[in-house]
Amino acid sequence: MNDDTFLRIAGLSVGYGATRVLEGLDLTIGKGEFVALLGASGCGKTTLLRTIAGFVAPSAGVVAVEGRDVTHQPPDRRGMALVFQSYALWPHMTVARNIGYGLKLKGLPRASIDRRVAEIEALLGLEGLGARKPAALSGGQRQRVALGRALAVDPQILLLDEPLSNLDARIRLKVRHEIGALQKRLGITAIIVTHDREEAMAMADRVVIMDAGRIAQQGAPEEVYNRPASPFVAAFMGAENALTLDGLVSGGTVHVAAGSHNATVAVARAGRALASGRLEARFRSEAAEILPSYVIADQTTAALELAGNVEAASYLGGAWRHSVRIGNEVLFADAPHPFAAGATVRLRIPADRLFLFNLPAAAAAPARAPLSPPADLAPRMAAERVLAAS
Protein backbone atom coordinates (compact mmCIF):
# COMPACT_ATOMS: atom_id res chain seq x y z
CA MET A 1 0.00 0.00 0.00
CA ASN A 2 1.50 3.36 -0.92
CA ASP A 3 1.40 6.21 1.61
CA ASP A 4 -1.39 8.29 0.14
CA THR A 5 -3.76 5.36 -0.33
CA PHE A 6 -7.01 6.12 1.45
CA LEU A 7 -9.32 3.49 0.00
CA ARG A 8 -7.80 0.19 -1.08
CA ILE A 9 -9.60 -2.47 -3.05
CA ALA A 10 -7.55 -5.62 -3.57
CA GLY A 11 -8.37 -8.86 -5.36
CA LEU A 12 -12.08 -8.11 -5.28
CA SER A 13 -14.31 -10.79 -6.80
CA VAL A 14 -18.08 -10.42 -6.86
CA GLY A 15 -20.83 -12.45 -8.50
CA TYR A 16 -24.56 -12.95 -8.38
CA GLY A 17 -25.19 -16.70 -8.24
CA ALA A 18 -23.31 -18.20 -11.16
CA THR A 19 -22.76 -14.80 -12.84
CA ARG A 20 -19.24 -13.52 -12.22
CA VAL A 21 -19.20 -9.72 -12.36
CA LEU A 22 -15.84 -8.65 -10.88
CA GLU A 23 -12.80 -10.90 -10.86
CA GLY A 24 -9.73 -10.01 -8.78
CA LEU A 25 -10.14 -6.25 -9.18
CA ASP A 26 -7.51 -3.92 -7.67
CA LEU A 27 -7.97 -0.18 -7.21
CA THR A 28 -6.49 2.39 -4.85
CA ILE A 29 -7.85 5.86 -4.23
CA GLY A 30 -6.07 8.75 -2.50
CA LYS A 31 -7.53 11.01 0.19
CA GLY A 32 -9.54 13.84 -1.33
CA GLU A 33 -9.42 12.28 -4.77
CA PHE A 34 -12.49 12.27 -7.04
CA VAL A 35 -12.62 9.09 -9.12
CA ALA A 36 -15.13 8.25 -11.84
CA LEU A 37 -15.99 4.65 -12.66
CA LEU A 38 -16.88 4.82 -16.34
CA GLY A 39 -18.16 2.02 -18.51
CA ALA A 40 -20.92 0.64 -20.64
CA SER A 41 -24.11 -0.73 -19.16
CA GLY A 42 -23.55 -4.02 -17.35
CA CYS A 43 -19.74 -3.76 -17.01
CA GLY A 44 -19.98 -3.94 -13.20
CA LYS A 45 -19.47 -0.35 -12.05
CA THR A 46 -22.56 -0.23 -9.82
CA THR A 47 -21.62 -3.62 -8.40
CA LEU A 48 -18.17 -2.26 -7.52
CA LEU A 49 -19.66 0.84 -5.88
CA ARG A 50 -22.19 -1.19 -3.89
CA THR A 51 -19.48 -3.60 -2.79
CA ILE A 52 -17.36 -0.68 -1.57
CA ALA A 53 -20.44 0.64 0.27
CA GLY A 54 -21.12 -2.74 1.88
CA PHE A 55 -24.44 -3.55 0.19
CA VAL A 56 -22.96 -6.44 -1.78
CA ALA A 57 -20.65 -9.03 -0.21
CA PRO A 58 -17.59 -10.05 -2.26
CA SER A 59 -16.66 -13.72 -2.65
CA ALA A 60 -12.98 -12.75 -2.32
CA GLY A 61 -10.85 -9.69 -1.77
CA VAL A 62 -10.51 -6.75 0.57
CA VAL A 63 -11.98 -3.26 0.96
CA ALA A 64 -9.90 -1.15 3.35
CA VAL A 65 -10.20 2.48 4.44
CA GLU A 66 -7.04 4.06 5.86
CA GLY A 67 -5.63 0.58 6.38
CA ARG A 68 -8.75 -0.60 8.26
CA ASP A 69 -10.31 -3.71 6.70
CA VAL A 70 -14.03 -2.96 6.29
CA THR A 71 -14.82 -5.89 3.98
CA HIS A 72 -17.14 -7.51 6.52
CA GLN A 73 -18.41 -4.33 8.16
CA PRO A 74 -22.05 -3.30 7.62
CA PRO A 75 -22.61 -0.18 5.44
CA ASP A 76 -23.20 2.16 8.38
CA ARG A 77 -19.81 1.27 9.94
CA ARG A 78 -17.74 2.16 6.89
CA GLY A 79 -17.75 5.96 7.09
CA MET A 80 -19.28 6.14 3.64
CA ALA A 81 -22.48 7.62 2.24
CA LEU A 82 -24.15 6.58 -0.99
CA VAL A 83 -26.25 8.86 -3.18
CA PHE A 84 -28.60 6.83 -5.35
CA GLN A 85 -29.63 7.47 -8.92
CA SER A 86 -33.28 7.56 -7.80
CA TYR A 87 -32.42 9.91 -4.86
CA ALA A 88 -34.38 7.52 -2.56
CA LEU A 89 -35.85 10.39 -0.55
CA TRP A 90 -38.63 9.71 1.92
CA PRO A 91 -41.73 11.19 0.24
CA HIS A 92 -43.62 11.77 3.49
CA MET A 93 -40.74 13.66 5.15
CA THR A 94 -39.82 17.30 4.67
CA VAL A 95 -36.52 18.35 3.12
CA ALA A 96 -35.13 19.09 6.59
CA ARG A 97 -36.16 15.68 7.96
CA ASN A 98 -34.76 13.91 4.90
CA ILE A 99 -31.42 15.68 5.33
CA GLY A 100 -31.37 14.96 9.06
CA TYR A 101 -32.46 11.33 8.68
CA GLY A 102 -29.00 9.74 9.05
CA LEU A 103 -28.25 11.91 12.09
CA LYS A 104 -31.49 10.85 13.75
CA LEU A 105 -30.59 7.20 13.18
CA LYS A 106 -27.29 7.93 14.91
CA GLY A 107 -29.27 9.24 17.89
CA LEU A 108 -28.01 12.83 17.81
CA PRO A 109 -29.94 15.36 19.93
CA ARG A 110 -32.56 17.44 18.15
CA ALA A 111 -30.66 20.73 18.49
CA SER A 112 -27.50 19.24 16.90
CA ILE A 113 -29.55 17.81 14.05
CA ASP A 114 -31.24 21.18 13.41
CA ARG A 115 -27.88 22.95 13.39
CA ARG A 116 -26.33 20.48 10.96
CA VAL A 117 -29.38 20.52 8.68
CA ALA A 118 -29.23 24.33 8.52
CA GLU A 119 -25.52 24.13 7.63
CA ILE A 120 -26.18 21.61 4.87
CA GLU A 121 -29.11 23.62 3.49
CA ALA A 122 -26.85 26.67 3.29
CA LEU A 123 -24.02 24.65 1.71
CA LEU A 124 -26.29 23.33 -1.01
CA GLY A 125 -28.43 26.41 -1.63
CA LEU A 126 -31.55 24.82 -0.17
CA GLU A 127 -32.37 27.62 2.28
CA GLY A 128 -36.09 28.24 2.60
CA LEU A 129 -37.01 24.79 1.27
CA GLY A 130 -36.66 22.88 4.56
CA ALA A 131 -40.41 22.57 5.17
CA ARG A 132 -41.26 21.28 1.67
CA LYS A 133 -41.85 17.65 0.75
CA PRO A 134 -39.77 16.12 -2.09
CA ALA A 135 -42.80 16.15 -4.44
CA ALA A 136 -42.76 19.95 -4.30
CA LEU A 137 -39.13 20.21 -5.50
CA SER A 138 -37.51 20.29 -8.93
CA GLY A 139 -35.32 17.35 -10.01
CA GLY A 140 -32.16 19.38 -9.36
CA GLN A 141 -33.37 20.35 -5.86
CA ARG A 142 -34.26 16.73 -5.03
CA GLN A 143 -30.81 15.67 -6.14
CA ARG A 144 -29.28 18.29 -3.82
CA VAL A 145 -31.40 17.05 -0.91
CA ALA A 146 -30.14 13.51 -1.56
CA LEU A 147 -26.59 14.86 -1.61
CA GLY A 148 -27.31 16.83 1.57
CA ARG A 149 -28.58 13.73 3.35
CA ALA A 150 -25.35 11.94 2.40
CA LEU A 151 -23.10 14.81 3.46
CA ALA A 152 -24.95 15.48 6.73
CA VAL A 153 -23.41 12.41 8.37
CA ASP A 154 -19.93 13.72 7.52
CA PRO A 155 -18.77 10.65 5.59
CA GLN A 156 -15.13 9.99 4.86
CA ILE A 157 -16.06 8.76 1.41
CA LEU A 158 -18.94 9.93 -0.77
CA LEU A 159 -20.27 7.38 -3.27
CA LEU A 160 -22.42 8.65 -6.13
CA ASP A 161 -24.36 6.20 -8.31
CA GLU A 162 -25.33 7.96 -11.55
CA PRO A 163 -26.59 10.92 -9.50
CA LEU A 164 -27.36 13.07 -12.53
CA SER A 165 -29.11 10.60 -14.79
CA ASN A 166 -32.63 11.70 -13.85
CA LEU A 167 -31.92 15.36 -14.60
CA ASP A 168 -32.52 17.04 -17.94
CA ALA A 169 -29.47 18.03 -19.98
CA ARG A 170 -29.30 21.70 -18.92
CA ILE A 171 -29.69 21.09 -15.17
CA ARG A 172 -27.28 18.17 -15.44
CA LEU A 173 -24.46 20.45 -16.58
CA LYS A 174 -25.14 22.88 -13.74
CA VAL A 175 -25.38 20.20 -11.04
CA ARG A 176 -22.27 18.38 -12.23
CA HIS A 177 -20.26 21.57 -11.79
CA GLU A 178 -21.86 22.14 -8.39
CA ILE A 179 -20.93 18.64 -7.20
CA GLY A 180 -17.39 18.99 -8.58
CA ALA A 181 -16.88 22.35 -6.84
CA LEU A 182 -18.39 21.07 -3.59
CA GLN A 183 -16.18 17.98 -3.58
CA LYS A 184 -13.07 20.14 -4.00
CA ARG A 185 -14.23 22.66 -1.37
CA LEU A 186 -14.93 19.93 1.21
CA GLY A 187 -11.86 17.93 0.18
CA ILE A 188 -13.94 14.77 0.49
CA THR A 189 -12.90 11.52 -1.20
CA ALA A 190 -15.55 10.68 -3.78
CA ILE A 191 -16.37 7.98 -6.32
CA ILE A 192 -18.97 8.51 -9.02
CA VAL A 193 -20.43 5.85 -11.29
CA THR A 194 -21.40 7.06 -14.73
CA HIS A 195 -21.65 5.87 -18.32
CA ASP A 196 -21.25 9.44 -19.60
CA ARG A 197 -17.62 10.09 -20.53
CA GLU A 198 -17.98 13.86 -20.63
CA GLU A 199 -19.46 13.80 -17.13
CA ALA A 200 -16.64 11.59 -15.88
CA MET A 201 -13.96 13.81 -17.39
CA ALA A 202 -15.55 17.07 -16.24
CA MET A 203 -15.96 15.96 -12.63
CA ALA A 204 -13.21 13.53 -11.73
CA ASP A 205 -9.46 13.76 -11.11
CA ARG A 206 -9.08 10.21 -12.34
CA VAL A 207 -11.21 8.18 -14.71
CA VAL A 208 -11.33 4.40 -14.29
CA ILE A 209 -12.65 2.80 -17.47
CA MET A 210 -14.22 -0.59 -16.89
CA ASP A 211 -14.88 -3.33 -19.41
CA ALA A 212 -16.62 -6.60 -18.50
CA GLY A 213 -15.69 -6.42 -14.80
CA ARG A 214 -12.07 -5.42 -15.40
CA ILE A 215 -10.27 -2.10 -15.36
CA ALA A 216 -9.40 -1.39 -18.98
CA GLN A 217 -7.43 1.80 -18.20
CA GLN A 218 -7.24 4.45 -15.52
CA GLY A 219 -5.70 7.89 -15.52
CA ALA A 220 -6.28 11.63 -15.56
CA PRO A 221 -9.07 12.65 -17.98
CA GLU A 222 -6.62 14.06 -20.56
CA GLU A 223 -4.52 10.92 -20.34
CA VAL A 224 -7.30 8.43 -21.08
CA TYR A 225 -8.68 10.78 -23.74
CA ASN A 226 -5.40 11.43 -25.55
CA ARG A 227 -3.52 8.19 -24.89
CA PRO A 228 -6.03 5.34 -24.91
CA ALA A 229 -4.27 2.07 -24.13
CA SER A 230 -6.50 -0.20 -26.23
CA PRO A 231 -8.97 -0.07 -29.12
CA PHE A 232 -11.77 -0.54 -26.56
CA VAL A 233 -10.74 2.54 -24.57
CA ALA A 234 -10.17 4.58 -27.75
CA ALA A 235 -13.67 3.71 -28.99
CA PHE A 236 -15.23 4.36 -25.59
CA MET A 237 -13.50 7.75 -25.45
CA GLY A 238 -15.00 8.76 -28.80
CA ALA A 239 -12.52 7.49 -31.41
CA GLU A 240 -15.26 5.47 -33.10
CA ASN A 241 -13.70 5.44 -36.57
CA ALA A 242 -11.60 2.32 -37.14
CA LEU A 243 -9.66 1.06 -40.11
CA THR A 244 -6.99 -1.53 -40.71
CA LEU A 245 -3.59 -0.46 -42.02
CA ASP A 246 -0.22 -2.09 -42.56
CA GLY A 247 2.63 -0.52 -40.63
CA LEU A 248 6.33 -0.92 -40.30
CA VAL A 249 7.79 0.14 -36.95
CA SER A 250 11.26 1.60 -37.21
CA GLY A 251 12.65 3.17 -34.04
CA GLY A 252 10.29 5.93 -32.98
CA THR A 253 8.30 5.95 -36.21
CA VAL A 254 5.50 3.84 -37.64
CA HIS A 255 5.61 3.89 -41.45
CA VAL A 256 2.06 3.29 -42.64
CA ALA A 257 2.14 1.59 -46.03
CA ALA A 258 0.11 2.87 -48.96
CA GLY A 259 -3.09 0.87 -49.46
CA SER A 260 -5.88 0.87 -52.00
CA HIS A 261 -7.47 3.96 -50.40
CA ASN A 262 -4.66 5.58 -48.44
CA ALA A 263 -1.29 7.17 -49.11
CA THR A 264 1.78 6.37 -47.05
CA VAL A 265 2.43 8.39 -43.89
CA ALA A 266 4.95 8.38 -41.03
CA VAL A 267 3.37 8.45 -37.55
CA ALA A 268 5.36 9.03 -34.34
CA ARG A 269 5.25 5.90 -32.19
CA ALA A 270 4.99 8.17 -29.12
CA GLY A 271 6.06 5.47 -26.67
CA ARG A 272 3.35 3.03 -27.75
CA ALA A 273 4.24 -0.66 -27.71
CA LEU A 274 3.71 -1.44 -31.37
CA ALA A 275 5.13 -4.11 -33.64
CA SER A 276 5.22 -4.08 -37.42
CA GLY A 277 2.27 -5.70 -39.15
CA ARG A 278 -1.45 -5.12 -39.33
CA LEU A 279 -2.62 -2.20 -37.25
CA GLU A 280 -5.95 -0.89 -36.14
CA ALA A 281 -6.07 2.89 -36.56
CA ARG A 282 -8.70 4.84 -34.68
CA PHE A 283 -9.64 8.52 -34.80
CA ARG A 284 -12.41 10.88 -33.77
CA SER A 285 -14.74 12.41 -36.33
CA GLU A 286 -13.64 15.89 -35.30
CA ALA A 287 -9.97 15.00 -35.86
CA ALA A 288 -10.52 14.49 -39.60
CA GLU A 289 -10.56 17.22 -42.19
CA ILE A 290 -12.60 16.76 -45.39
CA LEU A 291 -11.09 18.12 -48.59
CA PRO A 292 -12.52 18.13 -52.11
CA SER A 293 -10.41 15.62 -54.06
CA TYR A 294 -8.92 18.34 -56.30
CA VAL A 295 -7.50 20.41 -53.40
CA ILE A 296 -3.81 19.91 -52.67
CA ALA A 297 -3.49 19.70 -48.89
CA ASP A 298 -0.87 21.56 -46.91
CA GLN A 299 1.82 18.89 -46.58
CA THR A 300 3.79 20.54 -43.75
CA THR A 301 2.13 18.31 -41.16
CA ALA A 302 2.07 14.54 -41.55
CA ALA A 303 -1.43 13.18 -42.04
CA LEU A 304 -3.16 10.01 -43.13
CA GLU A 305 -5.09 10.70 -46.32
CA LEU A 306 -7.99 8.51 -47.37
CA ALA A 307 -9.88 8.73 -50.65
CA GLY A 308 -13.65 8.24 -50.56
CA ASN A 309 -17.14 9.47 -51.30
CA VAL A 310 -19.56 11.34 -49.07
CA GLU A 311 -22.70 9.34 -48.32
CA ALA A 312 -24.63 11.79 -46.13
CA ALA A 313 -24.25 14.86 -43.94
CA SER A 314 -26.15 15.98 -40.84
CA TYR A 315 -25.84 19.18 -38.84
CA LEU A 316 -24.74 18.69 -35.22
CA GLY A 317 -24.60 22.36 -34.28
CA GLY A 318 -21.18 23.92 -34.86
CA ALA A 319 -20.17 21.30 -37.45
CA TRP A 320 -21.55 18.96 -40.11
CA ARG A 321 -20.94 15.28 -39.56
CA HIS A 322 -20.43 13.30 -42.75
CA SER A 323 -20.49 9.60 -43.37
CA VAL A 324 -17.82 8.89 -45.96
CA ARG A 325 -17.41 5.59 -47.75
CA ILE A 326 -13.78 4.49 -47.99
CA GLY A 327 -13.79 1.18 -49.87
CA ASN A 328 -15.83 -1.22 -47.71
CA GLU A 329 -15.72 1.01 -44.64
CA VAL A 330 -17.94 3.93 -43.67
CA LEU A 331 -16.10 6.51 -41.58
CA PHE A 332 -17.39 9.70 -39.97
CA ALA A 333 -15.77 13.10 -40.32
CA ASP A 334 -16.77 16.66 -39.43
CA ALA A 335 -16.52 19.82 -41.49
CA PRO A 336 -17.70 23.41 -40.94
CA HIS A 337 -19.64 23.25 -44.25
CA PRO A 338 -21.64 20.39 -45.72
CA PHE A 339 -20.34 18.33 -48.63
CA ALA A 340 -22.92 16.98 -51.07
CA ALA A 341 -23.81 13.30 -51.05
CA GLY A 342 -21.72 11.55 -53.71
CA ALA A 343 -18.88 14.13 -53.60
CA THR A 344 -15.44 12.63 -54.14
CA VAL A 345 -13.31 13.72 -51.20
CA ARG A 346 -10.17 13.06 -49.21
CA LEU A 347 -10.18 12.63 -45.46
CA ARG A 348 -7.07 14.02 -43.85
CA ILE A 349 -6.31 12.89 -40.31
CA PRO A 350 -3.25 14.51 -38.71
CA ALA A 351 -0.76 11.81 -37.72
CA ASP A 352 -0.75 12.96 -34.09
CA ARG A 353 -4.51 12.38 -33.85
CA LEU A 354 -4.37 8.77 -35.00
CA PHE A 355 -4.44 6.05 -32.35
CA LEU A 356 -2.61 2.94 -33.54
CA PHE A 357 -2.85 -0.53 -32.02
CA ASN A 358 -1.62 -3.95 -32.99
CA LEU A 359 -4.43 -6.23 -34.03
CA PRO A 360 -4.74 -9.46 -32.05
CA ALA A 361 -2.73 -12.26 -33.70
CA ALA A 362 -5.77 -14.01 -35.27
CA ALA A 363 -7.09 -10.79 -36.80
CA ALA A 364 -3.60 -9.83 -37.97
CA ALA A 365 -3.32 -12.64 -40.54
CA PRO A 366 -2.56 -10.93 -43.85
CA ALA A 367 -5.78 -10.38 -45.80
CA ARG A 368 -4.03 -8.73 -48.68
CA ALA A 369 -0.54 -8.68 -50.17
CA PRO A 370 2.01 -8.19 -47.40
CA LEU A 371 4.08 -5.06 -47.16
CA SER A 372 7.33 -4.77 -49.02
CA PRO A 373 9.51 -3.07 -46.44
CA PRO A 374 12.73 -1.28 -47.39
CA ALA A 375 15.47 -3.92 -47.73
CA ASP A 376 17.37 -2.84 -44.61
CA LEU A 377 14.28 -3.19 -42.39
CA ALA A 378 13.06 -6.52 -43.74
CA PRO A 379 15.16 -8.78 -41.44
CA ARG A 380 14.07 -6.85 -38.32
CA MET A 381 10.46 -7.03 -39.30
CA ALA A 382 10.71 -10.78 -39.83
CA ALA A 383 12.30 -11.15 -36.38
CA GLU A 384 9.48 -9.13 -34.81
CA ARG A 385 6.89 -11.35 -36.47
CA VAL A 386 8.56 -14.40 -34.98
CA LEU A 387 8.58 -12.75 -31.56
CA ALA A 388 4.91 -11.75 -31.86
CA ALA A 389 3.94 -15.28 -32.85
CA SER A 390 5.93 -17.00 -30.08
Ligand SMILES: Nc1ncnc2c1ncn2[C@@H]1O[C@H](COP(=O)(O)OP(=O)(O)OP(=O)(O)O)[C@@H](O)[C@H]1O
Ligand atom coordinates in the same frame (compact mmCIF):
# COMPACT_ATOMS: atom_id res chain seq x y z
N1 LIG B 1 -28.92 -8.37 -8.09
C1 LIG B 1 -28.43 -8.92 -9.19
N2 LIG B 1 -28.65 -10.23 -9.47
C2 LIG B 1 -28.14 -10.82 -10.57
N3 LIG B 1 -27.38 -10.17 -11.48
C3 LIG B 1 -27.13 -8.88 -11.28
C4 LIG B 1 -27.63 -8.18 -10.13
N4 LIG B 1 -27.20 -6.90 -10.20
C5 LIG B 1 -26.47 -6.79 -11.33
N5 LIG B 1 -26.42 -7.98 -11.98
C6 LIG B 1 -25.69 -8.26 -13.23
O1 LIG B 1 -24.33 -7.96 -13.00
C7 LIG B 1 -23.75 -7.32 -14.12
C8 LIG B 1 -23.16 -5.98 -13.71
O2 LIG B 1 -24.22 -5.12 -13.29
P1 LIG B 1 -23.95 -3.65 -12.76
O3 LIG B 1 -25.24 -3.07 -12.32
O4 LIG B 1 -22.84 -3.67 -11.79
O5 LIG B 1 -23.45 -2.94 -14.09
P2 LIG B 1 -23.28 -1.40 -14.42
O6 LIG B 1 -21.99 -1.29 -15.12
O7 LIG B 1 -23.46 -0.57 -13.22
O8 LIG B 1 -24.48 -1.20 -15.43
P3 LIG B 1 -25.53 0.03 -15.58
O9 LIG B 1 -24.77 1.18 -16.11
O10 LIG B 1 -26.52 -0.52 -16.57
O11 LIG B 1 -26.12 0.27 -14.21
C9 LIG B 1 -24.87 -7.22 -15.16
O12 LIG B 1 -24.73 -8.28 -16.06
C10 LIG B 1 -26.12 -7.34 -14.35
O13 LIG B 1 -27.16 -7.92 -15.12
